[in-house]
Amino acid sequence: MSATTTPPRPRHRPPRERAGAPLLLGHGRLPRVLAGTALVVLAAVWLLPFVWAIATSVQSEQDVSAPGLSPFKGAFTLDAYQRILDRGDVPVWAFNSLLIAGLVTIVTVAVSTLAAYGFSRGTFRGRRALLAVTVAAVMVPPQLLIVPLFRQMLLFDLVDTYAAVILPQVVAPMMVFVLKRFFDGVPRELEEAARIDGASEFRVLWSVVLPLSRPIVAAVAIFVFIGAWNNFLWPFIVTNDPDLMPLPVGLATVRDSHGVQYVSGMASALLAALPLIVVFLFFQRRIVDSVATTGLGGS
Known part of the structure; x- marks a missing residue:
């Protein structure tokens, strides 16, 4: 008579986390x-x-x-807000900031995308050396370039123009490097299939690579827009006409003309940040998704 064997007891497996689930310290x-x-x-x-x-x-x-630690x-x-609105031309400064940040974002994304695609897929002579120079430029503090950039704007007679504020900001080596790293992870088989169908190099970039790179392109555009909107030092140096000043520079001139005032300083800072807060409230899901998926590219 054969001995009966007890069937093995099923092991308890932790529930599989679904995609997009929040990162927790455990279950329970x-x-x-x-x-x-x-x-x-x-x-x-x-x-x-x-x-x-x-x-x-x-x-x-x-x-x-x-005296006291309570904020209230x-x-x-x-x-404070009424004084700033009365003494400064806030609508004009806000329009300048929107125009400058928008143009800087569009041009920077376009230039960085083309440069990154060239570094990722190009085989031209000097590619490695040029890429090394681009990566090295990331480590150069922007403050070191203020004097040569200002002399260059004087040489081309661009001081007190929109071009003087916009052009130096469209060169973004970090964004070129980030996009290049992402493009390296895009499957080349898709591009080869498009080339077999007769697509040009620009068509491959526009119809194949960019649709697969929407998260990283959106993240780059967000970071560039925020940086251009908050940029204070360069527009402050290169503009003297109040009608050309962006919002941070214009609000600083109003505050400085009446001495150091904590209330006015806080009110100016909040007015300058208010458009970015509104943009974040409207596009917060897109911003979070873009930033969260930037690590999906190749390494």
């Missing part, structure tokens, strides 16, 4: 609580300076200068 209620608590604490730490700036901007200078020391007032 405790890891979720810990992760949620950590996120709330980090969000509070990140939002504290922003809340402090808002609280400072809606009080009087006398109340803000009073006096009565609510919008006098």
Whole structure:
């Protein structure tokens, strides 16, 4: 009589995480609580300076200068915003910032995409040396280029023009390198199939590579737009006409002309950041998706 064998007990396997699921410390209620608590604490730490700036901007200078650690020391007032709007041409400065940031973003993305595709797929002589120079340019601080760039703008008689503000900002070696690394991971078989069908090199880039690179292109455009909008030093140096100043520079001239005032400074900073906040609120899902998927390219 043969002995009966006990069937092996099935092993308990942890549930497979679905794609796009949030990263947790484990499964169960405790890891979720810990992760949620950590996120709330980090969000509070990140939002504290922003809340402090808002609280400072809606009080009087006398109340803000009073001793104490509480950000709410006096009565609510919008006098600081009213003074800035009365003394400065905010709509013109906001239009200049939008125009400059938009043109810088369009030209930078176009130039960086073409350069990155050339480095990724090109076989021209000197490619490695030129790529090394591009990567080395990432380590050059922009402040070192202010004097030669300003002399160049003087040579071409471009000071106090939109071109002087825009052109030096469209050269972005970091964006070229990021796009090049992503293009390296795009399957070459798709490009070869398009070439067999008679597609030109530009057609391959436009119809094959770019549709597969939408996340990284969107992320690059977002970063370039934010950098161009917040750029203060170069527009401050190269523009003297108030009608050409972008918003950060124009608000700084209003604030500086009336001395150091904490309330006006906070109000100016919030006015300069308000358009970016609105853009983020409308496109937050696209921004998060773009930044989260930038690591999917080849290495």
